[in-house]
Amino acid sequence: MNYVSTRNRAHSTDAQGAILRGTAPDGGLFTMDILPVFWQDDIQTVCTMTYPQAAAYILKKYLPGYPERDLENFCRQAYSTFASEDVAPLKKVEGNIYSLELFHGKTCAFKDVALQLLPYLLVYAAKNAGGVNETVILTATSGDTGKAALEAFSDIEGTSIGVFYPHGGVSDVQRRQMTTQQGGNVQVFAIEGNFDDAQSGVKAIFADKELRERFMEQGIALSSANSINWGRLAPQIVYYFWAYTRLLNSGELRMGEKMDVCVPTGNFGNILAAFIAKKSGLPIERIICASNANNVLTDFFNSGVYDRRRELLRTESPSMDILLSSNLERLLYMLGGDELTAYLMAQLKESGRFEAPADLRKKLLDASFSAFCANDEDAKNQIRETWENSGYLLDTHTAVAFCAAKKAGTDRRPMVVAATASPFKFAPAVLDALTGEKAPDGEQSLRRLEELTGIKAPKQLLELFSRQERFNEVIPKDQMAHFAEKWILKK
Numbered sequence: 001m002n003y004v005s006t007r008n009r010a011h012s013t014d015a016q017g018a019i020l021r022g023t024a025p026d027g028g029l030f031t032m033d034i035l036p037v038f039w040q041d042d043i044q045t046v047c048t049m050t051y052p053q054a055a056a057y058i059l060k061k062y063l064p065g066y067p068e069r070d071l072e073n074f075c076r077q078a079y080s081t082f083a084s085e086d087v088a089p090l091k092k093v094e095g096n097i098y099s100l101e102l103f104h105g106k107t108c109a110f111k112d113v114a115l116q117l118l119p120y121l122l123v124y125a126a127k128n129a130g131g132v133n134e135t136v137i138l139t140a141t142s143g144d145t146g147k148a149a150l151e152a153f154s155d156i157e158g159t160s161i162g163v164f165y166p167h168g169g170v171s172d173v174q175r176r177q178m179t180t181q182q183g184g185n186v187q188v189f190a191i192e193g194n195f196d197d198a199q200s201g202v203k204a205i206f207a208d209k210e211l212r213e214r215f216m217e218q219g220i221a222l223s224s225a226n227s228i229n230w231g232r233l234a235p236q237i238v239y240y241f242w243a244y245t246r247l248l249n250s251g252e253l254r255m256g257e258k259m260d261v262c263v264p265t266g267n268f269g270n271i272l273a274a275f276i277a278k279k280s281g282l283p284i285e286r287i288i289c290a291s292n293a294n295n296v297l298t299d300f301f302n303s304g305v306y307d308r309r310r311e312l313l314r315t316e317s318p319s320m321d322i323l324l325s326s327n328l329e330r331l332l333y334m335l336g337g338d339e340l341t342a343y344l345m346a347q348l349k350e351s352g353r354f355e356a357p358a359d360l361r362k363k364l365l366d367a368s369f370s371a372f373c374a375n376d377e378d379a380k381n382q383i384r385e386t387w388e389n390s391g392y393l394l395d396t397h398t399a400v401a402f403c404a405a406k407k408a409g410t411d412r413r414p415m416v417v418a419a420t421a422s423p424f425k426f427a428p429a430v431l432d433a434l435t436g437e438k439a440p441d442g443e444q445s446l447r448r449l450e451e452l453t454g455i456k457a458p459k460q461l462l463e464l465f466s467r468q469e470r471f472n473e474v475i476p477k478d479q480m481a482h483f484a485e486k487w488i489l490k491k
């Protein structure tokens with residue numbers, strides 16, 4: 001039993017259990033209790049591997065209980081869907097700054113790296129658990145997760161996937177990505193409400209015991225593709241090893257020398273993966289948390305107070321518009337233990353804030369975290385500056401991280417910035433940053449950005465505009481359970 005609840009170590013399970021169940025019964029997050037260690041020899045081995053090989057080699061230590069041969073197959077299949085053979089190419093942008101391009105998957109955002117693999121891990125676990133004929137994934141999305149999950153589970157035997165998004169609350173590209181999704185086992189609902197409504201609606205379905213029993217009678221289990229699932233976290237650890245070994249291969253670092261990383265952060269999943277890599281022995285010096293104007297985490301790292309009692313701002317980096325960074329709970333557990341985590345999480349629930357005690361604050365700093373934020377204006381200036389000076393095109397999320405990296409300083413060692421989305425996914429904002437043009441969201445802005453930069457837009461984004469939108473139903477937010485049940489039992 002390698003995985004324990006962040007709120008009570010007595011709740012434990014194995015890797016497959018953690019992936020199947022998503023969250024622990026006490027509301028905590030299953031977290032690997034004792035992290036594996038990678039020695040220099042292991043890191044040297046990764047230097048010679050392809051990405052799928054490296055992924056299987058690293059993941060077998062974070063997912064004990066999955067046979068190595070199966071992991072190798074899963075990784076090979078999952079990562080064959082990426083446009084770049086490297087899966088996550090590391091590009092030198094300027095000075096010590098490198099861009100780790102995580103957006104070459106089907107949906108052009110970094111969530112593909114984990115979500116393309118998740119169905120294999122989940123279906124394997126469900127088969128072993130027995131008694132389940134079908135696993136239904138339900139996900140609320142503010143844009144990127146929904147599409148990445150749809151693309152990952154589409155036509156995967158033994159699964160179906162339903163996604164709820166806020167009607168009018170996602171970009172034109174994001175909506176089309178979801179409503180044009182192919183596959184016999186997919187369903188997309190727009191709800192009259194915002195992302196929080198969608199999220200609470202899905203949570204209510206999960207909490208509805210009677211509904212779940214009706215599903216269970218038919219051998220149907222519910223599961224989630226949310227980023228608090230260990231099965232989404234583990235595959236993200238891999239690319240930090242990948243980045244380090246690419247720096248070794250190119251001679252920019254020698255074994256044991258350190259790199260910094262900087263991650264545009266929302267739910268704290270991607271950056272936590274970097275911390276786990278560091279704890280497992282990867283030579284990382286600083287871990288820089290980049291936030292947009294929703295800078296709850298910047299305040300937390302700088303003051304020790306986490307305070308979500310503020311208005312959620314809509315920004316040009318919508319995938320980071322979040323006030324409750326769920327995976328931070330895992331960091332609290334790793335540094336402070338289960339009792340303290342349970343206490344702080346209860347505080348957060350009751351009063352919307354918590355304060356890290358002095359010794360936890362010290363540990364956060366010892367763990368080399370620092371945090372910086374950038375607003376839309378800063379990010380747009382950064383997009384223009386990086387394009388003009390280096391001929392490298394940033395998306396709005398990655399631009400926030402570039403701003404943070406610069407504030408943190410990059411003269412001492414290589415700074416690897418996680419590039420989380422293709423600039424074409426947020427073309428209107430990127431165009432505006434480059435030229436001040438207010439192009440409408442849609443095909444025109446993609447074409448215009450191609451023309452302006454000479455860079456080709458990913459074809460799966462261009463194709464969206466000639467595809468039929470399959471799903472156009474808008475449902476009331478208090479009827480989500482009803483519509484979900486109708487869809488799930490009819491299939």
Ligand SMILES: *Cc1c(COP(=O)(O)O)cnc(C)c1O
Binds near residue numbers: 144267270320397420
């Ligand atoms: C989801 C997302 C993020 C935030 O990642 P977390 O793991 O939630 O911190 C950043 N950028 C993009 C483009 C995303 O889709």
